[in-house]
Amino acid sequence: MPRKSLNEQLLFERKERFSGYRYCPLCSRELREESIDHRPRLRCLNEECDFIYYHNPTPAAGALVIQEGKILLVKRAAPPRVGWWCLPAGFMEWAEHPSQTAVREIAEETGLKVRLESLFEVYSGEDDPRTNAVLILYLASVDGGELAAADDAQEVQFFDFDRLPETIAFKSHRQALADYRRRFLNKA
Numbered sequence: 001m002p003r004k005s006l007n008e009q010l011l012f013e014r015k016e017r018f019s020g021y022r023y024c025p026l027c028s029r030e031l032r033e034e035s036i037d038h039r040p041r042l043r044c045l046n047e048e049c050d051f052i053y054y055h056n057p058t059p060a061a062g063a064l065v066i067q068e069g070k071i072l073l074v075k076r077a078a079p080p081r082v083g084w085w086c087l088p089a090g091f092m093e094w095a096e097h098p099s100q101t102a103v104r105e106i107a108e109e110t111g112l113k114v115r116l117e118s119l120f121e122v123y124s125g126e127d128d129p130r131t132n133a134v135l136i137l138y139l140a141s142v143d144g145g146e147l148a149a150a151d152d153a154q155e156v157q158f159f160d161f162d163r164l165p166e167t168i169a170f171k172s173h174r175q176a177l178a179d180y181r182r183r184f185l186n187k188a
């Protein structure tokens with residue numbers, strides 16, 4: 001347990017230091033921190049290259065999948081927060097629309113085919129030790145498939161909103177659950 005939290009602390013520190021990048025991905029020379037656009041950025045020392053590293057958050061997408069008033073959650077099998085629960089979601093692949101990401105991630109993790117009903121909300125996630133995220137969440141309903149944990153999930157289950165697990169992995173996911181309760185169930 002202490003070892004895991006140490007690793008997570010190191011990941012957080014690395015994330016805040018330009019994700020630990022030190023060398024130019026184009027020409028392999030060293031990167032130097034400079035103020036560019038009034039923000040700290042990394043710039044390649046090779047003037048002919050002039051690569052600039054923009055430290056941007058990573059977009060992710062998922063959904064609140066509702067069935068008979070219950071919400072689909074996934075028990076994490078991969079770091080960070082193994083054994084904690086979260087909404088089914090994942091990082092966007094190149095050239096994917098966030099709606100495709102959400103449908104794909106839910107199919108991979110839970111075996112369910114879902115139909116996206118609407119955009120629910122967009123969150124900024126800063127408590128993932130790997131990267132900061134922009135989390136795009138949809139509202140969805142089940143449209144086929146068989147509920148079965150796979151990929152990054154060790155367990156998948158629909159939960160009553162009054163009996164949610166206590167260990168929800170990320171602040172943005174906790175906020176989304178609270179927002180749903182407030183908007184659709186009139187509960188605090």
Ligand SMILES: [Zn+2]
Pocket residue numbers: 024025026027028029044045046049050051
């Ligand atoms: Zn370079």
